[in-house]
Every structure is written in C-alpha cells, then in structure tokens.
Amino acid sequence: MLTLNNIEVIYNDVILVLKGMSLQVPEGKIVGLLGSNGAGKSTTLKAISGLLKPENGEVTDGSIEFLGEQIHNQDAAEIVRKGIFQVMEGRRVFEHLTVEENLIAGGYTRQGANLKGDLEMVYGYFPRLKDRQKQTAGYLSGGEQQMLAIGRALMARPRLMMLDEPSLGLAPLLVMEIFHIIKRINEERGTTILLVEQNANLTLGVADYAYIMENGRIVLEGYPDILRENADVREFYLGLTEVGQRKSYREVKHYKRRKRWLS
Ligand SMILES: Nc1ncnc2c1ncn2[C@@H]1O[C@H](COP(=O)(O)OP(=O)(O)OP(=O)(O)O)[C@@H](O)[C@H]1O
Numbered sequence: 232m233l234t235l236n237n238i239e240v241i242y243n244d245v246i247l248v249l250k251g252m253s254l255q256v257p258e259g260k261i262v263g264l265l266g267s268n269g270a271g272k273s274t275t276l277k278a279i280s281g282l283l284k285p286e287n288g289e290v291t292d293g294s295i296e297f298l299g300e301q302i303h304n305q306d307a308a309e310i311v312r313k314g315i316f317q318v319m320e321g322r323r324v325f326e327h328l329t330v331e332e333n334l335i336a337g338g339y340t341r342q343g344a345n346l347k348g349d350l351e352m353v354y355g356y357f358p359r360l361k362d363r364q365k366q367t368a369g370y371l372s373g374g375e376q377q378m379l380a381i382g383r384a385l386m387a388r389p390r391l392m393m394l395d396e397p398s399l400g401l402a403p404l405l406v407m408e409i410f411h412i413i414k415r416i417n418e419e420r421g422t423t424i425l426l427v428e429q430n431a432n433l434t435l436g437v438a439d440y441a442y443i444m445e446n447g448r449i450v451l452e453g454y455p456d457i458l459r460e461n462a463d464v465r466e467f468y469l470g471l472t473e474v475g476q477r478k479s480y481r482e483v484k485h486y487k488r489r490k491r492w493l494s
C-alpha cells in the first residue's frame with residue numbers, strides 16, 4: 232500500500248536526517264517502526280504526510296508511493312484526502328473545544344459524512360470519551376487526550392493511520408489499553424496502521440512486521456517473533472540479556488552508546 236524507497240530528507244537545506252530510508256506497509260497490516268530518540272521516526276512520518284514544509288524540511292531523493300501513486304511532492308491536505316492520517320506526537324488536540332467538537336473537526340475532510348454514526352463508532356472504541364463528550368479537551372488526562380487524538384483520526388476514516396509514539400508519557404496499563412484498541416481498529420475496520428514507537432515490547436506484540444531505524448535509516452527488519460529473538464533487539468529494545476535478566480536502564484544506555492546497529 233505504502234512504499235518508501237530510499238528517501239532522503241534535509242532540514243534547512245543542510246541538515247541531512249533521513250539517509251536512504253526504505254520501508255513498506257502492506258494493506259490491512261500493522262507495521263511497527265522502532266528507534267530511539269532522534270533516529271528520524273517523526274521525520275519519516277512527516278515526509279509521508281507532507282508535513283515537512285512548515286518545518287523547512289524537504290524530501291530531496293527517493294520516492295514515496297501510496298496505492299501506486301507518487302505522493303512525495305503533494306501537499307498535506309491532498310495527502311489527507313488520499314486517506315493518510317497522521318496522529319502527531321504529543322497528543323495534539325484542540326484544547327478549547329469539547330471532546331465532541333474535536334471529533335467533529337476530525338470528520339471535516341469528508342463530504343456527506345455520517346457524523347452521528349461515526350461518533351458512535353469512536354465512542355464504541357473509547358467509552359471514556361463518551362462519558363466526557365461535553366468536557367473541554369484541555370482538561371482531559373494525558374491518556375484521554377491520546378484517545379481523543381486517535382478518535383479524531385478515525386473520524387477521517389483513513390485508509391492508513393500513522394501513530395507517532397502513542398505510548399509517550401502514559402502509565403503502562405493505559406498504554407496496554409490503547410494498544411489493544413489500536414489492534415481492534417485494525418482488525419475490525421481493516422485500517423492499515425504504521426505505528427512509530429520506542430516501546431518495543433508492546434509494539435512487537437501488536438505488529439505484523441517491524442522495522443528498526445537508527446540514524447536516518449533502517450538497520451533491522453523482520454517479523455516480531457524473529458526480532459524478539461535477535462540478540463541486539465533483546466539487549467537494546469527489550470532490556471534483556473541473553474539469559475533473560477533485566478539490565479538496568481543505565482547499563483543498557485551506556486552500552487547503546489558504544490555499539491551501533493551498523494558499524
Ligand atoms: N525542524 C527540524 N529542523 C532541523 N532538524 C530537525 C528538525 N526536526 C528534527 N530534526 C532533527 O532530525 C533528527 C531526527 O528527528 P526526529 O524528530 O525525526 O526523531 P525521532 O526518531 O522522532 O525522535 P523522538 O523519538 O525523540 O521523537 C534529530 O536529530 C532532530 O534534531
């Protein structure tokens with residue numbers, strides 16, 4: 232459905248951030264994109280959704296193909312109309328609007344939309360939002376705002392939904408709840424999902440296939456079961472040593488600085 236072929240992204244005409252990034256997202260699947268801070272995950276999503284321009288970034292090489300069409304020079308609104316919707320990092324909601332107004336705003340791109348039915352569909356996935364439909368979004372908890380951000384994306388009935396670190400800053404139980412809902416959305420609605428994360432364990436739990444990126448390119452890819460067995464993944468992303476013991480975060484981080492995926 233989506234193919235990135237060797238793309239290069241440069242910010243401010245000089246800062247090369249993506250250095251030959253390639254990945255594929257097959258229709259109907261959940262694909263995970265893992266990587267540590269600064270690897271280029273958000274930049275990858277912005278390249279796909281046409282959101283680099285406001286940040287003075289540009290795709291300078293390679294190609295981005297969605298449903299057989301080149302989209303890398305198109306503007307963000309056009310890409311949304313094609314069915315790609317990005318849920319930005321940091322749960323961006325309209326803070327002064329109510330929950331329901333936020334959701335209705337998410338459906339604005341569609342004509343002849345069945346708003347009521349779609350609101351019920353979103354509330355079905357996120358009953359907490361239904362309880363708070365008249366509340367101002369700015370006063371929701373972090374987890375509820377993340378649910379609202381995903382709910383708003385659902386209102387646009389995307390074919391491809393891209394989520395940028397939905398687990399960021401949330402308590403583990405809430406993250407599990409949200410990942411479970413993401414999986415349901417994929418299974419029940421057939422929505423294709425590109426899931427950007429640092430939480431490798433949960434991502435490998437829901438994804439059909441996953442990529443690991445570092446320093447602007449993919450360094451490892453595979454089916455979750457196989458990645459879980461990979462020594463480097465266990466060490467750096469799952470925090471496990473070969474004997475299955477949990478390492479201290481500090482230790483892993485230190486080691487990580489010394490060892491690179493490709494060196
Ligand atoms: N607008 C920008 N101008 C210049 N450099 C940028 C810009 N946005 C990002 N970068 C740089 O590009 C690199 C990748 O950033 P990006 O946000 O894509 O990483 P990330 O993998 O999403 O990290 P995180 O997990 O911290 O969100 C970083 O070194 C960052 O400093």
Ligand SMILES: [Mg+2]
Binds near residue numbers: 395
């Ligand atoms: Mg990011």
